[in-house]
Amino acid sequence: MSTTTQLFTVLGISAAVSTAAHAINVQPDPQNPEGYVVAKADIEAMAAAKTADPMYQVWAQALRTRDNAVVEAIVPGSANNPENVQRAQRVFPQQQWDFLTQMAAPEYTYTRFLRAIGKFPAFCGDYSDGRDADAICKRSIVTAFAHFAQETGGHISKDNVSDNPLGLEEWQQALVHVREMGWSEGEEGYTTGCGQNDWQNRRWPCAPGQGYFGRGAKQLSYHFNYGAFSEVMFDGDATVLLNNPALVADSWLNLASAIWFFLTPQAPKPAMLHVIDRTWVPSQRERNAGIGYGFGTTINVINGGIECGEQNKYKGQPVNRIRYWQGLAHHYNIVIESDEEDTCWQQTPYGSLNLEGATDVLYTNWEGDWGYYADRPGGYSFECKLVGYQTAYSALVPGDYEKCVTNFYQSHAGWPQVRVSDTLPSKPPTEPPVDGVAAWDAATVYVQGEQVSQGGQIYEAKWWTQGDDPLNGGPWQLIDSGGQSEPTPPSDPVDPAPGDGAITWDAATIYVGGDQASKNGVLYQAKWWTQGDDPINGGPWQRANN
Known part of the structure; x- marks a missing residue:
């Protein structure tokens, strides 16, 4: 697995480089006296430098999607099916699907399962470094079904003849529920946060009368998850599923939502695929927290805060998941390596793990860089930085870095007004x-x-x-x-201040952005740090709105 090793030899270096200042030409915006303009080439160069680690390209490739017209043409047995779908059919044919879904809701079908896989070429995809793609595909599907059995399973004892007349194992009882129990279409639910004046609603606006309760194999919930999933499924359009969330129950999206979750890193948590195929290499702090390879880490990725840690060693949810995984792994002859753990009770949940400052951990969300830059207007950075929590902007979504710098979703309070242009204003x-x-x-x-x-x-x-x-x-x-x-x-003589009581400008006084002073009876406001600059000459001063 030499390629995998090479991916991570530069982790510490790239993480350190990403925090350094980058060259950027910031100019006053001739279209906006309060704003600034930066070159698009500078923005793109900064984004590329901050995501130079090869793992960002791995993540981007994992989240590539096919056009829905291609996906909806996929049917079992077709010679025209994409290569990764043909692999899935080979290692997990229709009869295996039927074997594990005898209790499943009718909305889940083998055709929809193949279409969900076909949307994402990386699921059951190829490897160029000698890894066994068929074995990884089979293991990925079996892992997914272990979690399906917990999330949407019947949980009926094999000995319960009245409710389980076929005597199915609990790990054969996946995908029983397509909607969260107690909810039905037409009901509003899980609308917490909808309608607020915040960046989440500006990016993923809730639709009137819609409910965002759990739907599909992964039980997708809340508007921000429906919106983010919709963007991936429909070429960046969040409104499709926000306006019609029932599609996550009634179409192949009911399984695609689970595949999407399986492939998406929630940095610092890795994507489950990369735990399974070992593209991910745990950092030293993760290893110190008991986090390594094996099914247990996929539990930590999904629900570590509730199911991992020693206090949850005998809790029902993780115990069930582990039983289902072990039953499925035994049935399908999945090889368990010596460095793998099925459990996560010995792991610190990711939500409790402090990775701040770790140089061998990568993050996937952009946030405004509030550091002070003395050589830039107002001391602002005009840059964004990578952080390990959810923000309005993803490092895995093309164009989101520019949106972060320009504060597209108004998520940075007090951020300067920035416009990005292909060309900067010509200089005299x-x-x-x-x-x-x-x-x-x-x-x-x-x-x-x-x-x-x-x-x-x-x-x-x-x-x-x-x-x-x-x-x-x-x-x-x-x-x-x-x-x-x-x-x-010498400084100008002191003149009377205007009637609002503002102080008179003094050449020896230091003013910062927002400070006000009067000169010749006119009130001015500082745009940034200044000392000795006569307000009459403009520069760092502008007339105050009084």
Whole structure:
């Protein structure tokens, strides 16, 4: 498995690199006096640098989908079925489906099962590094059925002749329920959070009168899960399933929802497929927490907070899952390796595992980077960072990094107004350098000690500045031929403040974004850190709305 090993040799390096600052050209937005514009190429380069670890490409490949028109043409036995579907038919033919679904609801069919697999080429897909794709496919299906038996199974004792006249094993009783018990179509349910003014509702808006209770083999629940699943099934359109959640019960989506969950990492939790095929390599902190290979880790991925840890060693849900897995694994001759554990009572649940700061753990969600960057307008980063909790933006969804930087779903309170453009505004011609010192550029950020030339003279920045013409003084001081600076001119006399009681601007005072001061009877508001910049000249100041 040399390819798998190579994937993870750079984990520590890439995780460290992803936190470093990246080159970005931020300019004032000529279309918005309050905003900024950044180049699309810079945004794409930053996203690529932060997700350079090969595992991000593995995840992206795992979540690739086929067009629904292709999927809905899949039927058992067809020579035109995609290759991964043909593999699934070979290792788990119709008679095996029938053997495990004698109690199943009629909405679950073998055809729909194959279509669910066909939607995701990575499920029962190929491997180019010598791993046994047929064995991994069979193990994936058997693992899924062990969880189906717990999530939607009959749970009827084999000896209960009245309710189980066929004497089926409990691991043969999967997929009995297509809707959560006690709920039916037309009822509103699981609408917690619907209608709130937050990013979840802006991205995944609930539809009036709809219920988002559990449906399908994985019992998909809540609007944010229906919306996210809908985006994957319908080319980024969240509204399809939010407006018609019953499709998750009444179509092949009832099984596709489970395959989607099986393939999706919830970083720092791995995708279940990558636990099974060992593409995932547990970090040192995970190993220290008892988390390694085996069926037990898939329990931790699904429901670790309720079913894992020593306090849950004898709890019904995990005990059932383990019994079903062991019964199925024995029946289908699944080889259990020596480093695998069926249980998770010895594991710390992922929700209780502190992986913050670990360099060998990757995350899959974007969040605004609130670090201070002295060389950028207002000290803002104009970047996003990877985090280990759910946010409005996924590192596995193309275009979501740009949405994060531009605050598309208004999830970052106080974030600067950012527009992304293919081309940045053209700059006016610059003057030739003086004694090798480059001409001042209004769009460039300068910090204390940096020098520029303007009007044939050389100036030095006294503090952070952008857009302040050196000829106006303020944050700039003129450097004479002997390298000595001219004395700083005295500040303007104090003038009366406007009637709202704001303080009068003072050249020696430091102001930060949002501070207000008056000059000549006019009230101004600072856009970012400033000292010595006359409000009359604009730059870091704008007229306040009073």
